[in-house]
Amino acid sequence: MRFSFTEEQLVLRDTVTAVLADWCTPGDLHELYANDAPDAGRSHPRWNALFNLGITALHIPEVDGGLGLDDRELIAISEAAGRVALPEPLSETAGVVVPILVASGAGHHALEPFLDGGGAATLGGVTFTPSGPRIASVADGHRVRTSGITQATASHHLLAVSSASGPELHLAVTADGDLTRTTSLDRTRRLGTLTWTPTDATRLATGPLAATLLDQAVNRAALYSAAELLGLCDAMITLTAVYVSERKQFGVPVGSFQAVKHHLAGARVKLEFARPAVYAAAWSLATEHPSATHDISLAKSLASDAADEAARVSLQCHGAIGYTFEHDLHLLMKRAWALSAAWGDARSHRARLLNLLQAERSVLPS
Amino acid sequence: MNVVVCVKQIPDPAAPQSLEPSTNTLDRSGKLILDDSDAYGVEMALQLVDKAGSGEVTLVSMAPNGEVAGLRTALAMGAAKAILVSDDALKGTDALGTAKVLAAAIKRTEFDLVLAATESSDGYTGTVPVQIAELLGLPSITFAKSVTIDGSTVKVDRQTEAGYDEVTAPLPAVVTVTAGVVEPRYPSFKGIMAAKSKPVDQVTAADLGFSAGDVGAAGSGQTIFAVADAEARSAGEIVVDEGDGAQRIVSFLEGLKVI
Numbered sequence: 001m002r003f004s005f006t007e008e009q010l011v012l013r014d015t016v017t018a019v020l021a022d023w024c025t026p027g028d029l030h031e032l033y034a035n036d037a038p039d040a041g042r043s044h045p046r047w048n049a050l051f052n053l054g055i056t057a058l059h060i061p062e063v064d065g066g067l068g069l070d071d072r073e074l075i076a077i078s079e080a081a082g083r084v085a086l087p088e089p090l091s092e093t094a095g096v097v098v099p100i101l102v103a104s105g106a107g108h109h110a111l112e113p114f115l116d117g118g119g120a121a122t123l124g125g126v127t128f129t130p131s132g133p134r135i136a137s138v139a140d141g142h143r144v145r146t147s148g149i150t151q152a153t154a155s156h157h158l159l160a161v162s163s164a165s166g167p168e169l170h171l172a173v174t175a176d177g178d179l180t181r182t183t184s185l186d187r188t189r190r191l192g193t194l195t196w197t198p199t200d201a202t203r204l205a206t207g208p209l210a211a212t213l214l215d216q217a218v219n220r221a222a223l224y225s226a227a228e229l230l231g232l233c234d235a236m237i238t239l240t241a242v243y244v245s246e247r248k249q250f251g252v253p254v255g256s257f258q259a260v261k262h263h264l265a266g267a268r269v270k271l272e273f274a275r276p277a278v279y280a281a282a283w284s285l286a287t288e289h290p291s292a293t294h295d296i297s298l299a300k301s302l303a304s305d306a307a308d309e310a311a312r313v314s315l316q317c318h319g320a321i322g323y324t325f326e327h328d329l330h331l332l333m334k335r336a337w338a339l340s341a342a343w344g345d346a347r348s349h350r351a352r353l354l355n356l357l358q359a360e361r362s363v364l365p366s
Numbered sequence: 367m368n369v370v371v372c373v374k375q376i377p378d379p380a381a382p383q384s385l386e387p388s389t390n391t392l393d394r395s396g397k398l399i400l401d402d403s404d405a406y407g408v409e410m411a412l413q414l415v416d417k418a419g420s421g422e423v424t425l426v427s428m429a430p431n432g433e434v435a436g437l438r439t440a441l442a443m444g445a446a447k448a449i450l451v452s453d454d455a456l457k458g459t460d461a462l463g464t465a466k467v468l469a470a471a472i473k474r475t476e477f478d479l480v481l482a483a484t485e486s487s488d489g490y491t492g493t494v495p496v497q498i499a500e501l502l503g504l505p506s507i508t509f510a511k512s513v514t515i516d517g518s519t520v521k522v523d524r525q526t527e528a529g530y531d532e533v534t535a536p537l538p539a540v541v542t543v544t545a546g547v548v549e550p551r552y553p554s555f556k557g558i559m560a561a562k563s564k565p566v567d568q569v570t571a572a573d574l575g576f577s578a579g580d581v582g583a584a585g586s587g588q589t590i591f592a593v594a595d596a597e598a599r600s601a602g603e604i605v606v607d608e609g610d611g612a613q614r615i616v617s618f619l620e621g622l623k624v625i
Contacts, residue, residue, distance in 0.1 A: 011438075011558055019552050054555035067555055 003276075003283035005076060013076040015053065017083075023049050024084045026328040032087055032188050033325070042153050042190075047088050048118060055090060056114040059099040064108060065115050071095065075227050075282035082231025085335045087188035089122045089151035091224035097121035097158045100217045101171065104204045110171055113156060121156035121171075123217050124149035124194070128344035130351035133218045135162045139198045150342075152179055152192025160214055161198055167210045169217075170202040186334035222343040223285060223296045226278045226303035232336045233271040233303075233310040237264060239329060240314040247319075260317055267310040274302035294356050297349040304346035307336040367418035367515065369411040370472050371445065372482040372495065373404040375429045375436030379487055389458060389583070390590035392488055398429060400436035403483040405443070405550035407543050410513055411481050412444045412551075418515065421478070422446035426471045428456060428464060434566055441561035442553030449474060453570040458583025461489070465497030467581060470574040472502065474567070479520060480540040484509055499540035506540040507533050511547055527623055 005013075023046040058074055060066020078091040098114050098121075113119025125146040126133045137144045139161040146159050152174070159170050177196030184191040196202075205213050241264055244255030254260050281295035289295075311333045315322045322329045344352070375398035377383055384393045411423040425440050425448035437448045449471045456467065472480060480502075485492035499506030511530060512523040518537050523530045525544055553561070571581055579585055605614050619625045 008558065008562070011442075012555055015553060015555075015558065049552070052554065053552060058555065067559065069555075 003279045009073050013080055016077045017080045019049050020084045024086050029331045051118050056094045058094050070286040071282040072286045078224050078227035079231040082228030083235045085331050089120050089154045092122040093120050095224040096123050096220040100213050120154040122151045122154050123158045123221050126160040128218050130348050133214045135160045137161045139163045143195055143197050145195045147193040149192050150189045152190050166207045169205045169210045169213055170198050171204055172196045172202050186338045219296050222300045223281055225339045225342050226300045229303040229307040229339050230275055232332050233306050236310045236314040236332050237267050240317045244317055263313045267313045270306040270309050274306040277302045297353040301346040301349040304340040307340045311336045367421040368477045370424050370426055370477040370480045371407045371411045373425050373427050373440055374401045374486045375433050376401045376488040390593050394430050398433045398436055400439040401487050403487055406545055406547050407481040407483055408440045408443050409548045409550040410543050424475050428467050438561045441564045442557040448566045450566055450568045455571045455582050459581050460586040460588045461491045461493045463581045463585050465494045469498045469501040478537050482542050484542045495542045504538055504540050505535040508542045510541050510543045
């Protein structure tokens with residue numbers, strides 16, 4: 001297995017990092033917190049700056065007008081998005097929904113919004129459990145209420161419902177349903193409930209295909225949460241290291257005390273152990289390696305653990321200032337808490353890993 | 367319309383820099399990137415070619431070690447091809463020598479207009495573009511804050527201390543652009559991938575007809591004898607407002623000629 005990045009993959013990542021430096025500053029995030037109207041939309045100029053790079057078309061094959069790239073390119077980009085706590089569904093659109101649309105065999109019409117329509121999409125109506133995805137809503141010919149959707153103001157949502165004939169996967173247009181916002185810890189993730197009507201036009205897949213796609217979608221959501229967590233971890237540790245180098249007590253920087261620097265070193269070690277696991281999982285997913293599910297659970301459990309540790313240590317080392325609303329730390333920490341628990345926390349991914357190891361010893365990576 | 371853009375690949379200004387102790391020149395042995403100030407010329411060129419409806423943008427650069435990283439950035443933005451002059455014999459070349467090399471490289475391609483930044487972010491001489499114009503026997507206009515093409519004429523709003531002058535010149539011409547001329551685009555993923563396969567014509571000093579002694583340290587009219595640290599900035603002036611605060615601010619700004 002070789003999963004180090006190519007020169008080109010790094011150039012793609014650095015290009016996104018440059019765009020994010022212009023379009024997603026801590027000041028922008030503070031402003032989002034300050035102006036948190038229930039119907040607050042996403043920033044269209046910011047989304048368009050990212051969209052125009054072609055990120056959402058990354059997974060779309062070249063014959064369909066996309067770039068024909070895969071998770072080996074996107075994983076580093078998601079990490080960069082995590083580093084600035086990007087309040088846009090970039091990973092969800094490019095890493096979860098679009099690849100599932102491609103895998104579902106959906107035609108050009110479904111892909112069009114993500115090629116040049118400025119479309120953004122997230123996954124909803126399903127949660128992770130160690131024994132498989134759990135669908136929350138039943139389709140009974142009426143309107144369905146799907147709650148707990150993140151980045152609910154995105155233009156599209158990939159939604160799961162269960163019907164008499166098994167699971168179903170739909171691509172719903174947000175504007176065709178009724179959206180209500182829900183208060184959330186990390187307000188920049190914009191939780192919401194969408195009331196929508198499953199129709200033949202929205203249906204992407206049913207039965208066994210829907211079940212397979214749903215498995216893939218949840219795995220993807222877990223992997224890309226892990227990638228963003230790497231960036232968040234890095235940002236929290238860096239922010240804290242700078243702070244403890246400047247903040248003085250007893251005439252010296254507090255970071256010179258072992259009680260402080262060992263905390264940060266411990267968090268950094270956890271991050272550096274999680275990072276290759278996340279990259280390896282992206283490689284497995286992109287190359288359809290049989291260990292992909294195993295690798296994703298390993299990646300998510302390590303990344304969630306690393307993020308929990310980095311958040312705890314950063315808060316502690318910042319002292320009282322870290323608890324304030326005006327400081328940048330909470331922008332990163334709240335996102336880290338949310339993503340650490342999203343799509344399976346460390347404990348449930350370890351539980352799935354145990355199930356897999358017991359059942360599939362033969363597919364461990366060689 | 368064909369536009370040549372002179373671009374410089376420089377050591378990353380965000381990384382620590384060092385001078386070579388033997389020559390007191392900037393160490394350029396590491397990875398080089400596209401000078402930020404050149405992104406404006408590239409963007410302007412792309413927009414002019416787009417507007418004209420035909421033609422292409424060609425990059426011309428001189429850099430050590432066959433460096434193309436910065437050129438790839440500009441190719442990813444949309445330039446069609448590049449000419450790179452890279453040769454150990456060029457080490458230590460001064461501004462006039464650089465202009466001679468770039469002028470010779472520019473002659474290798476068809477062009478209606480040559481664009482450059484007003485100055486590089488690592489050398490700051492600001493003399494190379496006008497020297498190129500002289501060597502090519504072309505008119506030159508500096509400090510453009512807007513560039514338009516009207517038939518066979520280039521119209522430039524030339525930034526001055528007090529405002530701007532409207533200047534025109536017959537094509538072909540050399541124009542230097544300021545950072546205000548246009549907003550450079552981000553290279554798209556498609557552009558980045560396409561840039562890999564765009565042609566970069568790498569040539570040596572000999573290919574351009576120069577012999578040893580014409581260029582490089584030997585052909586250079588300058589020698590750096592010593593380098594000293596810049597003076598530390600002095601503290602600012604503190605003015606206590608005794609009712610004349612506003613006036614003091616206005617006269618200070620007038621002194622700087624910004625109002």
